[in-house]
Amino acid sequence: MKQFYFVVLTLIFFIVFISCEREININIPDTEGRLIVESYIEDGKPPIVILSKSIGYFKYTDQSTFESMFIRGAIVSINNGTSKENLIEICSRSIPDSLLPVLASFIGVDVNTLAAVNFCVYTTLNTQFWGQEGKSYKLSINYLGDIYEAVTTIKPKVSLDSLWFEVFADRDSLGFIWANFSEPAGLGNAYRWYAMRLGKDANFIAPFGSVFDDKFIDGRNFRFAYNRGSAPNSTAPDDTGSVAGFFKKGDTVVVKFCSIDYPTFEFLRSYEAEVSNNGNPFASPTTIKSNISGGAIGYWGGYNATFDTVICK
């Protein structure tokens, strides 16, 4: 569908051979920041809650503005069905550098960024409150007296049958990662795909369109492919130009395939649609489907991952 819009846009520009573009000033009033919740819990891992706030659209973002967007001092707790635990706030500047890689792997931000920016998360070291398959977790946030809540469930693991690399058309050494998948029968399953090239990517990266549900594929055996996602705002040579989006012969790629619950899927799908629509004046604004009560934007999502390694050859 995205390709469809791409074609439509191409077509419009195709005939509009003499269009013109200029920068304009738009007077948008400054509005107050809204609470943004990026939070998840994965099987066998600690819950991660990142709280931030929105800023004015045209506000220039330097490092201190960015850091000031993190919300500090909120009371965040997790209920695992039997008991409740308050999360602790950890900021990247206040922990030893040796622990940064651990934090980085949990929150999916690269170590260099964590070292450069004071990145704050709420989590717990109490393993009783780390993710367990089949359990539901309730998140509560008390920020300036307002309460925000959400519940998520960690769904059973679902693994892919097999994975391989295939060169695309006549692109020489470039291609995509393919997978055979037997989707379990019964509607309501949803998935998210991540991949990481060992030695090249700092973290698992979700390409656009990383989430899908079983509406069209319920109980089917089929194969599918994913292109390579790039880290946000990446200007790396292989993320720009004609090699962007491709894996390459010689890459060793770890694929993280996650089972997610339906509200998590709905949020991530609307979020990805909005991010990919960003700047497309023909698409109407997407409404983000948050699963958090109280007017916060974001989600509290349960993940259960399986991992596979593919050597591209």
Add this chain to the structure above:
Amino acid sequence: MKIFLFFFIIPFYSFLSFSQNKFTISGYVKDAKSGEILIGANVYIKEILKGTTTNQYGFFSITLPEGKYTLVVSFLGFEEFTQKIDLSKDQRLNINLKDKSITTKEVVITGERSDKNTQSTDMGRMELEMEKVKTLPAFMGEVDVLKTIQLLPGVQSSGEGNSGFYVRGGGPDQNLILLDEAVVYNAAHLFGFFSVFNADAIKNVELIKGGMPAQYGGRLASVLDISMKEGNNQHFQVEGGIGVISSRLTLQGPIKKDKASFIVSGRRTYADILAEPFIPEKSIFKGTGYYFYDLNTKLNYILSDRDRLFVSGYFGRDVFSYNNKKAGFKVDIPWGNATTSMRWNHLFSDKLFMNTTLVFSDYKFSFGASQSDFEFKLYSGIQDWNAKVDFTYFPNIRHNIKYGINYTFHTFVPSNASAKQGDVEFDTGKIKKYFANEAAAYISDDFDLTDRLRINAGVRFSYFQHIGPFDRYVKNEIGQTIDTIIYSKNQPITDYNGWEPRASLRFKINSNNSIKAAYTRNYQYVHLASLSAIALPTDTWMPSTEIVQPQVSTQYAIGYFKNFKDNMYESSVELYYKDMKNLVEYKEGALPEDNIKENLDHLLTFGSGESYGAEFFFKKAQGKFTGWIGYTLSWTNRTFLEINNGETFPARYDRRHDASVVLTYNMSDKWTVSAVFVYGTGNAITLPIERYFFEGRVVNIYSKRNEFRMPAYHRADISVTWNHKKTEKFESSFNFSIYNVYNRYNPYFIYFANEGDVTKGTFKVSAKQVSLFPILPSANWNFKF
């Protein structure tokens, strides 16, 4: 059946009440040179200062007490016809009007001076003469009636270079566009930059934006009634033109002189053909191209003094192919309309005119994409079979009674998709079609109550039924299908009906001044749902279903009409208020792929709208210098429970000010100069007002729906038309237009560019405005022999 009998009985019943020494004069008014019938010609009885106009088939009928009268027939651009009549028996009079330009050497300054403006009960009704339209500046040299009607007050364009139009706060799907009585569902080529109407094949264009008479229905906002030429029944004629982007050719002539004629008219763009040699064989884009074409044909046959037969057809397609060899990505998108209508005119008597129409109308869109072994297809469309019978009864000069029935069988195919990967077919559900019956019956009378007060009162009854086969998906609370209700063929699923009273009245203050008022209630049973901010051919038509209720509007209008200087100048002020219910929009957050394996109506949400405003119009219809000024002040808003948190918001095309100036100066037989100026308040848009970072990416928070405005739109165009000296055998003209003379950068869209990296502290957002067309000259050469 009872209704049908009732319709036939009316005329005989009325005979009883008017059966004293009265006689009828009736006939057809035609162009003497080509034999084309003239629509809307004035037929006037001098002695009693009363008259009528010819109908869509050029027919008129006047019944008067026995006596001596002077009959005057006039039509713009033709010589006035005058004849003394001794009315002592019923008379048939076929009148051939002579083209003024042939008989007089000088440009005639005193033309038809009509007081139709102040005398008729018509409100918000406008006609365009194709010959005038052709001298106006044309965008890329393509004469386009839809763009010309946008210059009328109360009609707004939907954007730069776009032929889509909005009438009094109604959406583009609320305009009933008829081509020889066949509904045209998508009147746009190339996303609206051009309309499907080839000006060479068109005779007459009439727009009704308020006070819709009872014979029209099925849409809320307006009727655009376009009549094709019949074809010259005197001699064979070739007409054509070469323009910047397309060429046209029209052939017409008699099949049997005075009895039967034909016309065939075609148009095709040729950017693809011109570009082809310049695309290298090795280019990865080889095979990418775009073109559109239109073909109009019409045959007519005068079977007898009482019977005429018309067959007309339209076929048009847009074809776009995109090929990217490097990415192995290939797309084909054809779309277009086909319509056929067959009409039979029959005169039961000199007072009772009947027209029977059979129409087939079809709109199709398909999209096929493939990349290596992945194939994706998307198609949608709508198809109508329509039959109707319309009667016009002219009992005496004070009355003009119309009644008729109308039936349509609709087949809707909204967004069906199929996808496969190699041999594995994805489950995109069954092909979804919606079948529906639509029917209507109406009666109206346009009559003089007193000398000052004339009333056009009518009522329309409409009925709509959604029938099987159909699969209704039953949803659980998270929107998953848990059950399917299967309806069998022809099984009634749901139905709706409505009474649609229509009335307009004219109170004559004196011969140059009148006040008019109108009340109109309309039902619309078919809906166009659009996901995008611009009109795309993917927008799909939907019937009313259990979930989608028919749209209903009520419109009130009042106006003051005044003519000056012996009808040299016409002016009017109209105020209107329109209330609309059950309008259709996609739910917030609906995505294009949601259409698949789903009942489309589950994705829709419903609300209401209102529009009100004032329209000012000043026109000079005759003389060397003609033109008009139109200005509209209006407000249009929408209220949907599930959109914008239920708060009322301005419609995208809520336009506070909308003005147009159209001027034509006939310098001489050879030279005509025209200029157009338009101004419109910017479209209402939704903009991002805040942003946040999520998974390291930038995400927007949007303002309330349509809270912001684009900069105002304004533009001036000029054109010069040079007519080559006419000989009996050959004439030609050259039209040179300049679009956007002062090179205004009008906003087409605004987008936001993100630069830099958030975590490195270099992130910046800027707003960019994209304008489409700068100053743009074009030329067009036309010939006729």
